[in-house]
Amino acid sequence: xxxxxxxxxxxxxxxxxxxxxxxxxxxxxxxxxxxxxxxxxxxxxxxxxxxxxxxxxxxxxxxxxxxxxxxxxxxxxxxxxxxxxxxxxxxxxxxxxxxxxxxxxxxxxxxxxxxxxxxxxxxxxxxxxxxxxxxxxxxxxxxxxxxxxxxxxxxxxxxxxxxxxxxxxxxxxxxxxxxxxxxxxxxxxxxxxxxxxxxxxxxxxxxxxxxxxxxxxxxxxxxxxxxxxxxxxx
Amino acid sequence: xxxxxxxxxxxxxxxxxxxxxxxxxxxxxxxxxxxxxxxxxxxxxxxxxxxxxxxxxxxxxxxxxxxxxxxxxxxxxxxxxxxxxxxxxxxxxxxxxxxxxxxxxxxxxxxxxxxxxxxxxxxxxxxxxxxxxxxxxxxxxxxxxxxxxxxxxxxxxxxxxxxxxxxxxxxxxxxxxxxxxxxxxxxxxxxxxxxxxxxxxxxxxxxxxxxxxxxxxxxxxxxxxxxxxxxxxxxxxxxxxxxxxxxxxxxxxxxxxxxxxxxxxxxxxxxxxxxxxxxxxxxxxxxxxxxxxxxxxxxxxxxxxxxxxxxxxxxxxxxxxxxxxxxxxxxxxxxxxxxxxxxxxxxxxxxxxxxxxxxxxxxxxxxxxxxxxxxxxxxxxxxxxxxxxxxxxxxxxxxxxxxxxxxxxxxxxxxxxxxxxxxxxxxxxxxxxxxxxxxxxxxxxxxxxxxxxxxxxxxxxxxxxxxxxxxxxxxxxxxxxxxxxxxxxxxxxxxxxxxxxxxxxxxxxxxxxxxxxxxxxxxxxxxxxxxxxxx
Numbered sequence: 001x002x003x004x005x006x007x008x009x010x011x012x013x014x015x016x017x018x019x020x021x022x023x024x025x026x027x028x029x030x031x032x033x034x035x036x037x038x039x040x041x042x043x044x045x046x047x048x049x050x051x052x053x054x055x056x057x058x059x060x061x062x063x064x065x066x067x068x069x070x071x072x073x074x075x076x077x078x079x080x081x082x083x084x085x086x087x088x089x090x091x092x093x094x095x096x097x098x099x100x101x102x103x104x105x106x107x108x109x110x111x112x113x114x115x116x117x118x119x120x121x122x123x124x125x126x127x128x129x130x131x132x133x134x135x136x137x138x139x140x141x142x143x144x145x146x147x148x149x150x151x152x153x154x155x156x157x158x159x160x161x162x163x164x165x166x167x168x169x170x171x172x173x174x175x176x177x178x179x180x181x182x183x184x185x186x187x188x189x190x191x192x193x194x195x196x197x198x199x200x201x202x203x204x205x206x207x208x209x210x211x212x213x214x215x216x217x218x219x220x221x222x223x224x225x226x227x228x229x230x231x232x233x234x
Numbered sequence: 235x236x237x238x239x240x241x242x243x244x245x246x247x248x249x250x251x252x253x254x255x256x257x258x259x260x261x262x263x264x265x266x267x268x269x270x271x272x273x274x275x276x277x278x279x280x281x282x283x284x285x286x287x288x289x290x291x292x293x294x295x296x297x298x299x300x301x302x303x304x305x306x307x308x309x310x311x312x313x314x315x316x317x318x319x320x321x322x323x324x325x326x327x328x329x330x331x332x333x334x335x336x337x338x339x340x341x342x343x344x345x346x347x348x349x350x351x352x353x354x355x356x357x358x359x360x361x362x363x364x365x366x367x368x369x370x371x372x373x374x375x376x377x378x379x380x381x382x383x384x385x386x387x388x389x390x391x392x393x394x395x396x397x398x399x400x401x402x403x404x405x406x407x408x409x410x411x412x413x414x415x416x417x418x419x420x421x422x423x424x425x426x427x428x429x430x431x432x433x434x435x436x437x438x439x440x441x442x443x444x445x446x447x448x449x450x451x452x453x454x455x456x457x458x459x460x461x462x463x464x465x466x467x468x469x470x471x472x473x474x475x476x477x478x479x480x481x482x483x484x485x486x487x488x489x490x491x492x493x494x495x496x497x498x499x500x501x502x503x504x505x506x507x508x509x510x511x512x513x514x515x516x517x518x519x520x521x522x523x524x525x526x527x528x529x530x531x532x533x534x535x536x537x538x539x540x541x542x543x544x545x546x547x548x549x550x551x552x553x554x555x556x557x558x559x560x561x562x563x564x565x566x567x568x569x570x571x572x573x574x575x576x577x578x579x580x581x582x583x584x585x586x587x588x589x590x591x592x593x594x595x596x597x598x599x600x601x602x603x604x605x606x607x608x609x610x611x612x613x614x615x616x617x618x619x620x621x622x623x624x625x626x627x628x629x630x631x632x633x634x635x636x637x638x639x640x641x642x643x644x645x646x647x648x649x650x651x652x653x654x655x656x657x658x659x660x661x662x663x664x665x666x667x668x669x670x671x672x673x674x675x676x677x678x679x680x681x682x683x684x685x686x687x688x689x690x691x692x693x694x695x696x697x698x699x700x701x702x703x704x705x706x707x708x709x710x711x712x713x714x715x716x717x718x719x720x721x722x723x724x725x726x727x728x729x730x731x732x733x734x735x736x737x738x739x740x741x742x743x744x745x746x747x748x749x750x751x752x753x754x755x756x757x758x759x760x761x762x763x764x765x766x767x768x769x
Binding site: 020045048049050051052070071073074076078082084086088089092093096097098099100101102103105106109110113114123124126127165 | 253414516517518519520521522523524525526528529530532533536538540541614615616618620622623624625626765766768
């Protein structure tokens with residue numbers, strides 16, 4: 001579960017996130033949408049402990065990211081919008097490195113690396129240097145790394161960018177499977193159709209303020225998510 | 235022409251980014267200028283002391299030529315391992331190559347970037363010498379004009395030469411699968427060849443001295459542009475001025491025109507090799523569990539060996555250590571001669587003070603070897619990966635410092651053990667020196683990481699920008715040099731008071747206290763600085 005309470009983040013005088021509060025429950029897929037520069041990535045960085053915030057609190061499964069960052073991060077995985085991985089490493093070495101950091105046992109990591117690399121059609125490319133990969137392939141490696149330690153909370157910033165249609169389908173299926181196991185999924189996206197079809201709840205952020213949050217039905221009513229989003233942004 | 239001016243403006247603005255400090259570091263915005271002034275002042279004081287001797291024989295221009303020769307050699311040596319990183323495989327290649335501009339303009343912009351940085355670097359050394367000459371000689375206005383022109387022109391020849399060497403290195407390394415590692419090896423080979431040539435130039439200089447009619451004659455024979463500059467400031471002739479300008483401008487134009495196509499062919503070859511060469515047909519997966527620390531150090535070492543400019547720049551101190559240990563063990567008589575005056579007076583008894591000599595070698599080379607000063611900056615945007623990992627910031631900091639120890643300590647200890655056997659050092663002093671060989675790289679590593687956390691450069695375009703053009707590298711080198719001078723001074727002061735063995739013991743205790751204080755600082759302030767890092 002993710003609990004965000006009155007979080008504010010400023011860059012100098014510029015308020016990037018203003019007094020934002022909401023919850024994402026266990027087994028829930030939450031889509032976070034907003035224009036470029038609305039504050040999505042800033043809030044995601046605050047949730048994952050990458051960035052400090054000025055006020056408020058963020059709880060991951062009841063633990064504060066400010067007070068217990070290491071404990072929170074153990075239960076969390078993050079997929080950034082632009083997969084900046086360690087380019088000089090072979091993909092398998094990089095995944096192994098992430099597994100070492102999360103202390104995943106040898107048998108678990110072997111099983112999961114094989115499972116996810118086959119699913120993303122990367123099993124015959126894991127011995128290649130990451131530098132030689134396309135954007136989409138790097139994104140797949142970032143996803144494998146996020147899934148390999150079976151996080152209880154999965155946070156993704158624009159996870160579908162650069163992925164081929166099959167990979168997009170696979171990621172959506174994985175997300176659905178994970179929620180059945182009780183995993184909390186929070187992701188930002190510009191693809192409103194995906195958000196509409198996949199998510200149980202949605203939040204719309206505009207100029208750092210949460211302008212709408214709730215179940216998909218509460219937010220959009222009988223309209224499409226696209227028209228609601230455009231109305232709120234106007 | 236308008237396009238070229240716009241591109242030059244962008245290029246210059248980019249070069250000045252070393253002085254642009256963001257976020258928390260912006261409160262230290264005057265620090266680079268203060269450090270630059272300190273360095274220039276210390277060079278001015280040195281030049282002034284030498285000048286007072288030269289005033290008596292009216293050979294003041296010797297100072298200026300010494301500084302010109304020194305900076306030219308430094309620019310060339312540095313350029314060898316910097317040029318291939320600065321010129322090839324730049325992140326803005328795709329952007330520039332899609333713009334409607336000539337290829338020669340793109341190549342010109344690349345070399346210009348290199349030139350501007352070297353111009354700033356050279357000015358730090360040359361300006362004090364030029365100012366010192368002006369203060370002592372009171373020359374005419376023409377001196378100032380010629381000197382400004384020379385300041386602008388002098389970096390060109392070493393840059394042209396090192397660009398050619400850089401292109402050769404890039405060409406040779408592009409033929410191999412592991413281009414980056416090969417670039418490191420080939421650069422080391424080139425520097426090794428240069429050092430061998432340099433060490434065999436003694437007889438050449440002797441011949442020059444024997445056949446020279448005057449000091450200026452020697453200078454002209456050693457480096458023609460420097461001699462020409464002396465002619466211009468002592469006996470101005472328009473023809474000399476024209477030759478001086480053409481001597482610098484023509485090689486630059488020839489370089490741009492003749493090598494532009496070679497440059498682009500190698501640049502594209504490097505990229506093709508990167509794509510094809512790195513594909514591995516082996517599908518067997520090497521999955522194994524490693525401890526966090528070991529896995530982290532492995533990752534850092536991989537980064538180090540894959541970044542030629544990083545390894546060449548950071549490990550220079552280690553190369554000096556190996557040379558110094560070899561010289562002390564196998565060529566000690568040479569040092570004895572150097573430290574004995576013509577009257578037979580021994581300035582420093584080297585054989586009677588071997589523990590102190592070994593301590594000084596460890597101090598100087600450890601403090602001048604700094605791998606950690608770029609480690610945070612080299613993370614770039616992947617710093618977010620580190621920050622999202624379930625590891626305490628102080629552990630990340632210490633894993634990075636431990637990488638330095640993994641590289642440095644074994645080499646240092648092997649060198650010391652060879653010396654212990656050779657000079658029959660007693661076990662207690664040997665043990666203290668080995669402790670120093672661990673503590674001093676630890677101090678250097680902690681200083682580097684603390685400075686890098688204060689002055690991170692996470693948005694660099696390439697590795698060379700981080701390693702050679704970042705505030706963190708600059709400050710770490712300055713702090714390392716300062717601490718080396720202080721430590722050497724302290725050791726000699728202690729030597730006057732107590733015997734050599736006690737000097738080593740006291741120095742070890744002082745270094746241990748410094749290391750502990752630095753660790754505490756890294757734990758408290760370093761952790762906070764790490765948490766503030768944002769991309």
